Amino acid sequence: MVVAVYPGSFDPATYGHLDIIRRASISFDKVVVGVLHNSAKTPLFSVEERVNILEKAVIDIPNVVVKPFEGLSVNFARENHAQVIVRGLRAVTDFEYELQMAQTNRVLAPDVDTVFLTTSLEYAYLSSTIMKEVALFGGDLSRFAPEEITDALKQKIRKR
Numbered sequence: 370m371v372v373a374v375y376p377g378s379f380d381p382a383t384y385g386h387l388d389i390i391r392r393a394s395i396s397f398d399k400v401v402v403g404v405l406h407n408s409a410k411t412p413l414f415s416v417e418e419r420v421n422i423l424e425k426a427v428i429d430i431p432n433v434v435v436k437p438f439e440g441l442s443v444n445f446a447r448e449n450h451a452q453v454i455v456r457g458l459r460a461v462t463d464f465e466y467e468l469q470m471a472q473t474n475r476v477l478a479p480d481v482d483t484v485f486l487t488t489s490l491e492y493a494y495l496s497s498t499i500m501k502e503v504a505l506f507g508g509d510l511s512r513f514a515p516e517e518i519t520d521a522l523k524q525k526i527r528k529r
């Protein structure tokens with residue numbers, strides 16, 4: 370049984386993230402999505418909110434679970450008996466950071482491999498940051514994430 374973890378900030382998840390999760394769920398027996406609780410950063414959504422949002426979005430995929438985590442991704446991988454860390458690659462601009470992260474993780478945990486999935490072309494431009502910026506200025510979010518997520522984002526921005 371090959372278990373993969375997919376760590377990230379997911380603040381909040383976009384169609385790009387959901388595409389990676391769905392495709393990883395086909396290649397691996399189990400996918401554990403890890404939502405990073407980073408006390409050094411102030412995300413828009415709390416870790417509990419980000420986990421809830423993702424849980425609802427992947428409810429129809431039986432071999433995917435969503436969990437919060439703190440600390441190193443490789444430790445999260447080990448705790449979940451995962452052999453693989455999955456990351457999405459959108460463009461060459463992602464590559465340097467992703468390669469550095471993958472190599473660091475390999476030094477820390479040679480038994481855990483990083484597997485990159487190339488983001489589907491229609492989401493190659495998309496990021497949570499871009500989606501939040503469009504939301505802030507009242508733009509149309511329908512191409513960026515499912516309605517439950519964009520509604521939660523609009524509500525969060527209204528409350529601020």
Ligand code: PNS
Nearest residue numbers: 376377378379405440441442443470473
């Ligand atoms: O969605 P993001 O913000 O691009 O995800 C980045 C993430 C969470 C995968 C990365 O910051 C991470 O792995 N953080 C945990 C700390 C860690 O393991 N650092 C060592 C690798 S550089």
